[in-house]
Amino acid sequence: MKLFASIGQYTLLMQKVFSRPERRSIYYSRIMSEMEALGLNSIGLTAIISVFIGAVVTLQMAITLESPFIPQYMIGYATREVMILEFSSTVVALILAGKVGSNIASEIGTMRITEQIDALEIMGINSASYLILPKIIATVFFFPFLAIFSMLVGIAGGYGIASATGIMNPVDYIDGLMYCFYPDEISYALVKMAFFAFIVTSISSYCGYYAKGTSLAVGKASTQAVVSSSIAIMICNLILTQILRT
Amino acid sequence: MIKAENIIKSFEGRTILNNISTEFGTGQTNLIIGRSGSGKTVLLKSLVGLHEVDSGAIYYDDICFSTLDFRTRKAIRKDVGMIFQGGALLDASTVVENVKLPLDLFTEQSEEEKLERVHYCLKRVNLEHAHHLYPSELSGGMVKRAAIARAIVMNPRYLFCDEPNSGLDPQTSIVIDNLIYDITKEYNITTIINTHDMNSVMEIGEKIVFIHEGNKWWEGTKDDIFHTENRELDDFVFASAMAKRAKIAR
Numbered sequence: 001m002k003l004f005a006s007i008g009q010y011t012l013l014m015q016k017v018f019s020r021p022e023r024r025s026i027y028y029s030r031i032m033s034e035m036e037a038l039g040l041n042s043i044g045l046t047a048i049i050s051v052f053i054g055a056v057v058t059l060q061m062a063i064t065l066e067s068p069f070i071p072q073y074m075i076g077y078a079t080r081e082v083m084i085l086e087f088s089s090t091v092v093a094l095i096l097a098g099k100v101g102s103n104i105a106s107e108i109g110t111m112r113i114t115e116q117i118d119a120l121e122i123m124g125i126n127s128a129s130y131l132i133l134p135k136i137i138a139t140v141f142f143f144p145f146l147a148i149f150s151m152l153v154g155i156a157g158g159y160g161i162a163s164a165t166g167i168m169n170p171v172d173y174i175d176g177l178m179y180c181f182y183p184d185e186i187s188y189a190l191v192k193m194a195f196f197a198f199i200v201t202s203i204s205s206y207c208g209y210y211a212k213g214t215s216l217a218v219g220k221a222s223t224q225a226v227v228s229s230s231i232a233i234m235i236c237n238l239i240l241t242q243i244l245r246t
Numbered sequence: 247m248i249k250a251e252n253i254i255k256s257f258e259g260r261t262i263l264n265n266i267s268t269e270f271g272t273g274q275t276n277l278i279i280g281r282s283g284s285g286k287t288v289l290l291k292s293l294v295g296l297h298e299v300d301s302g303a304i305y306y307d308d309i310c311f312s313t314l315d316f317r318t319r320k321a322i323r324k325d326v327g328m329i330f331q332g333g334a335l336l337d338a339s340t341v342v343e344n345v346k347l348p349l350d351l352f353t354e355q356s357e358e359e360k361l362e363r364v365h366y367c368l369k370r371v372n373l374e375h376a377h378h379l380y381p382s383e384l385s386g387g388m389v390k391r392a393a394i395a396r397a398i399v400m401n402p403r404y405l406f407c408d409e410p411n412s413g414l415d416p417q418t419s420i421v422i423d424n425l426i427y428d429i430t431k432e433y434n435i436t437t438i439i440n441t442h443d444m445n446s447v448m449e450i451g452e453k454i455v456f457i458h459e460g461n462k463w464w465e466g467t468k469d470d471i472f473h474t475e476n477r478e479l480d481d482f483v484f485a486s487a488m489a490k491r492a493k494i495a496r
Contacts, residue, residue: 024350110337118296119334119396122406123348124323 016128017136019130029135032096038100038201039142043149045099046092050150052201053091054157057082062165062167072168077177079158081161088150089189090237096143097229101204104135105225108208109218117209132205136198136245143197145192151189156189188244200229247272247402248293248436255285255292262390264460266302273434275427275450277441280457281482286409289457290440294328294406306404324352326395327435328428330406332390334384335381336398341368342377345396352400367395371425386417391425398429405430407439411446417442417463423450444483447471456482 007198023025061075108131111117121126155177205223211221248270249338255263262285270276280286285357291297293304295311304312305323315321335344349360371391381389390410397405407426411419427450430437440461441444447454448468456464456479464479 026350081460114332114337115330115334119328119330119336120298122294122323122326122328122349123400124320124326125347125351 002112011201013128013132013206013209014202016126016224017132017205019126021129021133027134028132030031031137034134034138035142037120038103039075039140039146042096042099042146045095046075046146046150047153049095050088050092051157051160054079054083054154055161057087057154058158058173059160059165059167072172073176073179075092075162075168076158076173077179078175078176080155080177080181081149081159083154084185084189085093087154088147089192089196092147092150092234093143093193093200093233094230096146096196097200097204097233098226099227101225103201103223104201104204105211105222106206106218108132109211109221110208112213113217114210115233128209132209133204135205136201139197139201141196144193147189147193148186151186173242191244192237192240195240196233199232201238203229203232205230247305247307248438249305250289250293250421251305253289253301254300254302255288255346256300262460263292265344266457266460266462268462268465270436270438271453272436273431274435274437274452275430276438276453276455277317277447277451278438278440278455278457279428279447282442285455285460286457290309290406290408290438292445293438294326295323301333314361324348324400325403327346327400327402327405327442329393329397329405329410329413331409332382333393335389335392337381340378340380341373341384341395344381344392345399348396348400360389363399364395368392368400368428370398371395386413387415387421390414390418390422394422394425394429401433403435407437407438407441409440409443410439411439416445420447426450447483458482487495 002063058075058079061078065078108117111131117127117131120130159170159173162168163170207225207228208218208222211217249268253263253265253266254261267288275306278286281490288297291294292299295304298353299312302312303310306325309322311319311322314372331389335345342361344361345364345367349355353360353365365374365377368377371394372387373391373395376388376392377386381392384392394410404425410422410426414422415474423446426437426439429435439450441447451468454464454466454471455462456476458478464474464476466474471479
């Protein structure tokens with residue numbers, strides 16, 4: 001019952017978020033600052049994780065696929081598929097759920113318990129739209145760029161480890177990257193990332209917006225945001241893969 | 247004028263406000279007093295629309311506020327200013343941005359006109375030198391003054407203050423009280439202040455409503471308090487030895 005009540009409350013909040021904004025120019029500047037806070041500031045984390053995962057995937061593939069019957073370029077091919085199809089969207093989204101999701105939930109939760117949201121409501125401002133809509137627009141636009149960045153950096157990480165360790169011929173790696181390449185796979189990853197961006201931002205905002213009580217509630221909302229977003233991402237990943245890939 | 251008629255409000259089956267009726271006049275400072283947990287904050291938040299009442303009606307002049315839909319309430323809210331206990335300034339915005347926000351969203355003024363109005367309000371609360379600071383860089387008194395500036399920037403007809411003196415030293419409290427009182431008179435605002443600061447009661451309490459255990463126990467002026475025979479009010483107001491001596495001396 002509690003789950004259904006939460007889904008209902010979340011739906012009502014989203015209805016409030018997507019109602020007509022008060023003044024578009026204000027929203028534009030807020031979207032820009034949110035893009036910086038939630039998107040640009042996540043580039044470093046995305047780069048570090050992607051480069052190492054790309055390198056590790058290449059190493060693992062090279063070790064696992066060591067067979068005279070399997071051509072070496074398959075290592076590059078497998079790395080590309082892993083990075084494009086799942087890592088750059090799903091895994092990066094899960095990582096961002098931890099970083100961005102907890103950030104959003106604690107920011108909005110603090111605003112709730114310090115009555116800043118009440119103050120906005122008293123002024124006649126639609127607090128849900130004013131606080132949450134710019135975050136959703138910023139992440140839905142920016143996270144797909146993070147996914148592209150993650151793909152490039154991850155693949156570069158694989159190339160770097162292949163060159164540095166000599167575990168395989170870097171030329172074969174490049175051949176593998178170009179083998180059976182369908183640009184639709186990138187579109188699929190970007191569409192997934194846009195959905196995940198919406199999930200992370202909206203669920204985290206919901207958790208923060210309805211925080212009640214003291215600073216303990218903010219911590220709880222932050223944890224809840226990460227857990228709920230992660231579960232929702234996994235469910236959504238399954239559904240989107242079924243719809244877009246079959 | 248703001249009028250409450252038979253307000254009942256409960257949370258999870260527990261009645262917090264029990265059939266409260268009263269009237270708060272225009273151009274005067276109306277004080278709601280009572281012990282912690284007596285229901286005065288719930289009453290203030292119900293009057294301003296942050297809590298929906300279970301039954302009863304709230305009137306803003308001739309308009310029944312409690313039955314209005316979201317859109318119509320929004321129109322009235324542009325005439326409402328509120329000062330929260332902790333100031334409730336937006337942490338990510340400077341003092342100027344906080345005060346300017348309602349103007350940005352609800353007026354068609356040019357940037358120069360808006361800044362002129364903001365600086366006028368900041369000057370009014372003696373805070374023009376702190377316009378570029380963030381709330382975390384302000385003292386408690388400065389936060390309250392910035393909150394007052396934000397509350398008056400739209401020329402409100404109704405001003406609500408939730409314990410505006412809490413956490414302030416006595417001297418700063420007097421400054422805040424006088425500021426609210428002066429603004430009330432200057433703009434002919436209906437001001438409702440929720441407080442348990444007896445200095446405020448004695449200094450600026452033109453009408454006082456005493457809430458006890460969710461009921462309206464007493465109402466009158468600050469002069470009436472000295473002659474009341476209401477025991478609960480007497481115990482509350484003259485709880486300190488100094489206040490008792492002041493009463494006896496009077």
